[in-house]
Amino acid sequence: MPDTGAILLEKFDSSILKDNPLGDPSLREFPVYFPPSYDLTDKKFPVVYLLSGYTGKGIMNLNITFLSETIQQRLDRLISSGKMKEMIVVMPDCITRYGGSQFINSEATGDYEDYLIKELIPYIDNKYRTIDNSNSRAVCGKSSGGYGAVVLAMKNPNVFGLMCSTAGDMYFEYCYLPDFPKFVIDIEQYGKGAKAVADFVKNEFNFKQPKPKSFHNIINIIGMASCYSPDARGSKSKGYNFDLPFDVSTGKLDTKVFDRWLEHDPVRMIDKYISNLKKLKLIYLDAGKKDEFNLHIGARIFCDKLKKKKIKFVHEEFDDGHMNIQYRYDRTFEMISKFVKT
Amino acid sequence: MPDTGAILLEKFDSSILKDNPLGDPSLREFPVYFPPSYDLTDKKFPVVYLLSGYTGKGIMNLNITFLSETIQQRLDRLISSGKMKEMIVVMPDCITRYGGSQFINSEATGDYEDYLIKELIPYIDNKYRTIDNSNSRAVCGKSSGGYGAVVLAMKNPNVFGLMCSTAGDMYFEYCYLPDFPKFVIDIEQYGKGAKAVADFVKNEFNFKQPKPKSFHNIINIIGMASCYSPDARGSKSKGYNFDLPFDVSTGKLDTKVFDRWLEHDPVRMIDKYISNLKKLKLIYLDAGKKDEFNLHIGARIFCDKLKKKKIKFVHEEFDDGHMNIQYRYDRTFEMISKFVKT
């Protein structure tokens, strides 16, 4: 076996994303990692879909920073050390103008779940020597990518038989709600009420720099609202195609809208998808005990519920926050390697 | 009129607080301010009850810090400048072992509302030349003292005809809930689950220093729980006499307990006390636009609801956070002076 695999930049033009509501490109470029033996044999390999967090897309895994391995170095090292089985790793691009799709269908952003399940996976399976079977297909990711992994596997256990979430979004009362009152104040620098949101949506999703400190919080709420509470007709009436789960002026929770969010909360979704969850070969969740978005708490609640439903899972906590946690992918790939069918 | 009033340290031994559940003293010492003319005339004066925030008590108003007026200097200046009418200002002590009573009755702390309404006010009215009439009696305070002002006036409009809240606690989803997940992690340094809380309650409310950074958050939640969700029998079973509004291990919200909290949320209480609120001569709320506990958002929601109920109020926001906001008392005393009956 040679020491190193290879990264290939794939391009795929989606029919499902054609004419998506935000005008994002249907043609996406994304990296695929092929393990060292891929070119030397005609074996088939398991596939891992590695989902990026909010504001991320697959290609950013190729970014280079000091004292960090590139994704290829990481995967090569894991494989050559025997911690990881030889697997293909696909790093899709599901980003939107608002920073992310949460990997679900939304009439405000596009049908990203369908894009992945109905187009991208078949495309990969068709083009490359994959083992086209849920027991050999895993989904994982961090932050919103962890959320995507949990939700996609929950809904599509026949596609993904293994799921790993590194600090995935869950328990929305703790990971999103505390930022609602900040949004109310932050958005005021752009004007009043819905008009301010409309102006922000129209003018601020661009390269203009410097961004105010509050920028990330504003776009995060907007990004999530576009996924969890789309309002397709909103564009005309108020200038943006989603509902916010609170009154923009007073901050008062809009429980009707927030309930729509909660329908997408993995912790709540468990009840609906128990039989699906039981089909999974691997459910692995981790989070840092200082996660700034309380996702360690979310994972605890999620796992506690799985336990009560007698669903098997692995749960780990580590002494860290929410940022710079790519190193936890090591553990993800180890776990997948343990349970994946080759 | 002389330039300066006088502060007198009062002592009062309460029957209502006798044998309170936390073993706090029934005898309390607290300052009373008498305006410049008090000793020169036999006039009667309006009375303001100035309530302290969580971990505070009246006597702390006498603390001296650099470039801050003493409470006497402040009141003297306000009166001599004509911004404030001559009034008696009572600064009660309603603190508890857990840091505060929220000025309400609780089987976990004691009946502090009764103490104020049934004992302290009659005692003051009896002993000093006050105008014993709701139109001449105001209640105000900051933070938990603002909460107390709102709730006491809402429930006792025949006692307090004027109420001012400086950054008072309200809209509990934003002012308390974001700290629940932090509590879960913070308490782990003391052990596991209810046992950790019991150990904390037993061992940590003392002079031991230094306190960890998380200390204030832990006691704040405990303090509020002792007021909003007492559990008198809990002492025996779990080692503390209150319920927490979340699972101590996973952090999951306990909605039954949190609903008990919400019954004490001023924003919710409005519905029950509309006719009382209509009786008030003055409802004044303010908060800083950077309030770390989101109390500016709480005030907006509260006032928005008053508006819908056609109840008159004055609402102000200022460019500041939650700390070191005693200077806003100036505005409080101005507003009271405008509406109080002399």
Next chain:
Amino acid sequence: MPDTGAILLEKFDSSILKDNPLGDPSLREFPVYFPPSYDLTDKKFPVVYLLSGYTGKGIMNLNITFLSETIQQRLDRLISSGKMKEMIVVMPDCITRYGGSQFINSEATGDYEDYLIKELIPYIDNKYRTIDNSNSRAVCGKSSGGYGAVVLAMKNPNVFGLMCSTAGDMYFEYCYLPDFPKFVIDIEQYGKGAKAVADFVKNEFNFKQPKPKSFHNIINIIGMASCYSPDARGSKSKGYNFDLPFDVSTGKLDTKVFDRWLEHDPVRMIDKYISNLKKLKLIYLDAGKKDEFNLHIGARIFCDKLKKKKIKFVHEEFDDGHMNIQYRYDRTFEMISKFVKT
């Protein structure tokens, strides 16, 4: 022996501070603690002078805060537990309009060293039953009070035979210099160059609230400059009577002025006062390992130099920062009790 001593509020009108350059009062009020046996015997007692930090004065030791002992409770407890000998504790007022005198003579603030050494100590020794001997007289304090203790004892070993510094100011390159560039930017909100400083000095040392976050840094530099690099004639030419150790516009260090500061740096003063330091019965320094002003580093450098000069000392570090460290007074009084002559 009774359980509790007593605090008395002393008043003393100073001749030395009469007509001081900042117009601060010559009449100062300050607390004195008398140990339990004082009134029961006619014994004489050792005296500790407890110096306050910058922006502090003795009377602030009487401030009351939640879960903190009052100074009287602390001293009573230490004495009754046997950790502290019965001693008189004097808490002087050496504050100035600019926040503090560093307990030294300065033509910009007044002669506070002389005030303490030549007036206050004789006054106390004359009025109360003290043991009027350096072996029975200690000086201690935290932050600028620690600085004062070190410098006063260094210069006056025949007055103070024991000295304790809790996080005292020293090694000015690390405790002050890093704040110079911040000052340059912070002062710009008040105007340009020397004019901005003059305007600040004229208008901002008052009760006006809220203060900007940068306020403390600005006054700290001004306070220190008024002590270390006074410029008596400056008032007329530039509107303030001190020199800043850097160019107010560019921030460039003014080494001539900074050298004047360094003459007051305890670390440098050692060389000049070796024989004095050798006379002291106790030299005790501590600091927290997270001290925001790097005073743990200062203490290390100071003690390292003492060691090289073969001067005895006790040095301790604790796991804490610079704030809320009054609890370390316990250790101070213990150490003094060990070495003081009774």
Next chain:
Amino acid sequence: MPDTGAILLEKFDSSILKDNPLGDPSLREFPVYFPPSYDLTDKKFPVVYLLSGYTGKGIMNLNITFLSETIQQRLDRLISSGKMKEMIVVMPDCITRYGGSQFINSEATGDYEDYLIKELIPYIDNKYRTIDNSNSRAVCGKSSGGYGAVVLAMKNPNVFGLMCSTAGDMYFEYCYLPDFPKFVIDIEQYGKGAKAVADFVKNEFNFKQPKPKSFHNIINIIGMASCYSPDARGSKSKGYNFDLPFDVSTGKLDTKVFDRWLEHDPVRMIDKYISNLKKLKLIYLDAGKKDEFNLHIGARIFCDKLKKKKIKFVHEEFDDGHMNIQYRYDRTFEMISKFVKT
């Protein structure tokens, strides 16, 4: 003219960096941008050398992040909008094991100034259609890259006729010294004294994650020491080949070593290179007024000195800190375009 230029990944194997002290590769890969017309004409173009900050190298300019232009998008936009002339932009790799070379020669890291001046520039000029003249060759960069620009142009005015510094390191008392006391405490988690530094140097410059918060401060000081105060023989005696400008145990400044640093401080170097500086066609410096390393202060002092020496320069400040300031490259390329000879 077509709309877009092109990025080419160059590789160059250096003789000068061969067998450098840190064992860093002599073969470096780095991006070169060619303007839209390059392939359509046989014109020669000016060249800009864009230097990366500490822990950076040229290839990182290709990293992709949300709502940021790629370097190619930026340069294409600037050229097509007419703000920037068509120029070749070279983004060299001068990183070292310790995070950076400061673009100078050091016996602890390697001769990076020589590498750039004697090898890389001739290689580029030889291989591509550049205008090989100082009036057509600029150097710029941010942070340590800004430092490199200033120092390289100062020393080599016949190579670089234009220089731009975006928040370049200067005035070492403010940009480095405040971090020395932090280093002393931070390094203690790795052991005591020089041994701790040796162990850190040996074991911590790797991919291991998570890094403690203090990591960046430690490596920054080490990185600078390896450039400013190399000690080639140190490797054997103490385990690392540089001197620290302070005592590792007490933190006391080692003025001999710090003086060696100061010889590399652009603010001091001015005196030595006045005639060189006068040769430059463009000296442009900027910095953010909230720069966390006080580099706005450094720039002010630098420019003030230029002014006194009657050397022309452009100085700008912006309302921002030290991070995410690539957007200021727009201004850099505008300024260069104004003064560069085409």
